[in-house]
Amino acid sequence: MGGDEGLLSRFIRVMYKRLMEKANISSTVTSRGREEEPQVEEEITTERPDWTLLPFNLITKISEELPIPHRICLRATCTTWYHAVLAMDVPSPWLLIPDDESELSDSCTFASLPTGCFFTYSPIPELRGTRCVGSHAGWLAISNVQLDVSLLNPLTRSQIYLPSFTTLPTDDLMLECDVWFMDNPSTDEPAYNPFKVFRDRFIGKVVFSSNPTIHNHIAVTLYGAYGELAYTKAGKDAWLLLKEPSPKDRQYEDVTYHDDKFYCLTNECEVEAFDLSGDCPTVAVVVERLTFSVTYFHNMRGSNLSRTYKKYLARSSTGELFMFLRYINQPVLPYDMELLRPKRFMVLRANPETNPCWSATNDLGSMSWFIGTNNSILISNEDLPIVHGDGIFFIESYKVAFGNGIELLTSNVGWFYLKEESSDTYYASSSPQLDLASVIWFTPSLQ
């Protein structure tokens, strides 16, 4: 992508610097002591040569040919190699940045949030022609424009095929896409491909079980114009509708996987926990919905909270559930419902064990939360030296229309600190290409 690369690296440097300033830490990157270079012995007469006696630059050169995850293994072999292989501290989580909006690229860029270090990883031929629709524990869910879906570990290149999105239960998927197309006259007509529209507009996210294998995996897709859920698992050749048996007309807004269960958040802020491990799905309501007429925190009624905020769900390892609310403009609201000074962000918590009702909080239990198309990640602040207090790092994409008919797609990585209620942008890019693939949080694993 040529010139954009410089732009990207500048962005990442800037965001890293800003984060560091925010955290008031001068630098966490330490230079490795080259002066400890071991004495090289002159004579090499043994049968098996000692690799550690090779010139430094040679080991460095070999390591430079390796992708960073493998360099980390090389560094851990012995002290000489540790010093010869350039320090590459790339702690999790990473931001996966697609290299090419045309989806023709077989590489992507990873940026490590805690260190600001970033690198391009290639080749990953499996990525070509696809975009990421999910991410969890080292694995990505990817889909091409033919709507083939698979799970991929980009570092090991292990791949598991899932049923095509064309098997998703829906009344008339293509009709929905055509309606969308007609409502969006700015769309480039010759390039109109209903499959692509379906993938880019109607697939919310794919969430899947940890350590997936060909014979053992479960995945749930949030999709459609009205937030529906479908699931598939090893051995199934289609996506099956996942619905609570009650006749209530509900829409889902987020799904998260934790400890063998899929936690699904409805537009009324109810949380259902689906267990899909058995032959038939079982479901339990673990957090009650907000009542529309009741006034909750900040003098806001349940109806307002439900309608004007986009919702995200996470579950901590201690069993608590968290809901992040991000204010979205909703011009269709009746006048009396409009908020004068809406809070842009709010966090609610509930503990299904003790009190299955949402209550406002400014505390994530010394953790930070990473939100996007990925399965929500909660990471202890101890593992994130640059984070100063409980924070939420979210990825959002939205269209900005200008008066002269030009529309730009803005992709933002922002953060929000709960205690101070402060927020800022960490990375942002704008493009006239409105179907640009978004960045996604990624936690690397060589499993």
Place this chain on the structure above:
Amino acid sequence: MSTESKEILVGESSQAKPEKKTIVLMASDGDEFVVDVDDITNQSEMIRNLISDMGGTDGLQVPLLNVTAPVLAKLLELFNVSNKNDDDEEVTQKVKELMEAELNMMIDVLGAANYIEATSFFDLSCKVLADKFKGMSVEEVREFLNIECDFTEEELQQIHAENAWAFD
């Protein structure tokens, strides 16, 4: 080691074309290798600079104190493959074969290529080795290279903590 003079002609036969210039490379054990100037300067930056500094190739003898005759012979053989082929496929294959058959020799050849600044060949060989390391665990790398782990327990813990995800 034999002290007899060996001749290895790199590239086209030089007898038919006497105008072709040659120089002599001397291995550490005194063996002499006559090589075509174009072929060697195509590979070695050090020798290219040397010829340019000396202002010519007449009777030039280059002593390579760190390179033994078998290693130099192997290196020149690989240069020959490289010079004959426009793409790197053939020579990459040869380097791979050498790595699998005689790892010791490959290490020495790498050292020699580094010494005479045969940059593109050196880079290519490093790539072959790096490809071999891809997908190897730490233990497998240690075994392959015959490396002893000399970290203390604390150092090991520190290294694992830096990038915990890479070691599980």
